[in-house]
Amino acid sequence: MSRLVVVSNRVAPINEGEATAGGLAAGVMDALRHSGGLWFGWSGQTVPDAVVPPDSLAPGLPPAVARSGPVTLYTTDLTQRDYNDYYRGFANGTLWPTLHYQTGLARFERREFEGYRRVNRHFARHLAALVTPGDVIWAHDYHLMGLAAGLRELGLRNRIGLFLHIPFPAPAVLTTIPVHAELMRALCQYDLIGFQTEADRRAFADYLRQEAEGQELPDGTLQAFGRSLRTGVYPIGVDVDALRAEAALADAPHLTALRAGLGGRALVMSVERLDYSKGLRQRFAAYERFLAEQPDWHRRVEYLQIAPPSRSDVEAYQAIRRELEGEAGRINGRFAELDWTPLRYLNRSFPRRQLMPLYAAAQVGLVTPLRDGMNLVAKEYAAAQNPEDPGVLVLSQFAGAARELDAALLVNPHDEAGMAMALKQALGMAVEERRERHAAMLRVMRHNSLERWRDRFVGDLRQLPSLVASTG
Structure with missing residues (x-):
C-alpha cells in the first residue's frame, strides 16, 4: 500500500x-x-x-x-x-x-x-x-x-x-x-x-x-x-472507549482537589481556546443571566471555564482576553460569597488525560461557539460521561457537532436568555432523560468514530x- x-x-x-x-x-x-x-x-x-x-x-x-x-x-x-x-x-x-x-x-x-x-x-x-x-x-x-x-x-x-x-x-x-x-x-x-x-x-x-x-x-x-x-x-x-477509560481515573489528584473545592456543588464546565469564534463572551453573559434569574442556584453551582490562550501576539486575541478577564471579575464581584466563587476562569492548557476526569465530574458541558467546523470538546465531554449518571451537553446549533449530537440541548449562542434557560433545564434534568440523551449521542459517536x-x-x-x- x-x-x-x-x-x-x-x-x-x-x-x-x-x-x-x-x-x-x-x-x-x-x-x-x-x-x-x-x-x-x-x-x-x-x-x-x-x-x-x-x-x-x-x-x-x-x-x-x-x-x-x-x-x-x-x-x-x-x-x-x-x-x-x-x-x-x-x-x-x-x-x-x-x-x-x-x-x-x-x-x-x-x-x-x-x-x-x-x-x-x-x-x-x-x-x-x-x-x-x-x-x-x-x-x-x-x-x-x-x-x-x-x-x-x-x-x-x-x-x-x-x-x-x-x-x-x-x-x-x-x-x-x-x-x-x-x-x-x-x-x-x-x-x-x-x-x-x-x-x-x-x-x-x-x-x-x-x-x-x-x-x-x-x-x-x-x-x-x-x-x-x-x-x-x-x-x-473521537475514540469513545479510550476517552471513557481516561475519564474513569477518579483518583486523579487534580480531580480530588476540584471535588474538595466544590463541596458538593454542581459543576458547569467549558474548555475552549481563547478565540472570538468560541462565543465565550456570550457564554459568560448567559451564565450571569442564569444566576440573576435563578437565585435558588446560588451557592449550589460553579462554572469552570478553561480557555488556553492562542495567537497571543494578535491584537484581536489580546482584546478578548482582556474583556473576558474583566467580565469574570465583574460577575464574581456581583454574585460571589465568602465561601462561593461562581465562576472560575483559567487561562492555561491541560493534557487530555487530566481533562477527561474533569469532564466526567461536570453535571453540564457548556459548548456554545458562534460557529465551529465540528468542536471535538462536545464529543469528548459526551464520551467522558458515566452512562449510569451522565451529565448534560448544552451545544451551539452552529457547531458541526450539532448535526450529529441532536440529543444535546441545542441553543443559539446569540440568545442569552435561551442559554440561561438551557442551563436551568440541564441542571434540573432527571437521570432517566439524561441517560436517554447520552445513549443516543454515544450511538452516533461510535458510528462516526475517529x-x-x-x-x-x-x-x-x-x-x-x-x-x-x-x-x-
Missing part, C-alpha cells in the same frame, strides 16, 4: 501526555499512530529574515526530523516575515474570521496574501524532496489551501487531498475576500476536499457554480478552473487516479 503523508501548519508535540493544539492535532496524531507514516509541518519556530534570502528555501535549513513510534515527523522553521504575512496575516487575519462568518474582524493586505502563497510554495518544495511518486498526501486545514497548487507547479502527480477542519462559508461571505478567485483556483488543484458537514460542502459547490462557472456532475464530481475534483463529508470523531473519519477519507483519496483528469 502507498505511504500516507500528512501535512499541516503545525506538527503535534511528540511527547506522550502533552497537551495538543486542538482537534486537528489530536485526530491526526491518533490516525498516524494507528497506521504509521510521515507528518510534515511548521516547527512553531521563527528565524531572522536575513537567514533565508527572499524567495529561497535556504539549503542550510533542512527540515528537522524526529520519531514518535511509527510516525516520522519533519518540521521546518519560518522566517519572521513569513510568520507575519502567512500566519498572523492572511491565515488568521483574513481566512480564519471570514470562514467563521466574522467578516467585521477580517482584514486584507495583498502583501499578506503573497506571503501565504509563498509559504505554501515553500512547504511544497520541502515536501517534494520527501515524497515518492506513490505516496498519498493528506493536507489539513485553511493554512494550506495553496499547497496542492505549489506541488502541481513542481510536477507532482500524486493523489492530494485536503480536509478542512473549520467551516466553509456561503459564497456571499467568501467573496468578501478580494482574492477569493485566486484562492479557489489554487484550492481546486486538490483531488479530494473533505468537509465536516454537508452545509460546508454545499457552500463550496455553490461558490464554484455561482462564481467560477463550475458544474457538479451526477456522480458528485465538481468541475471548475479547468480541473475535476471530488468532495465529501467526513465528520471527525477511525471511520480516517479510513473513509484516506480510502476515498486512494481510490482516485494519481491525477484526476483535467477538463481542459
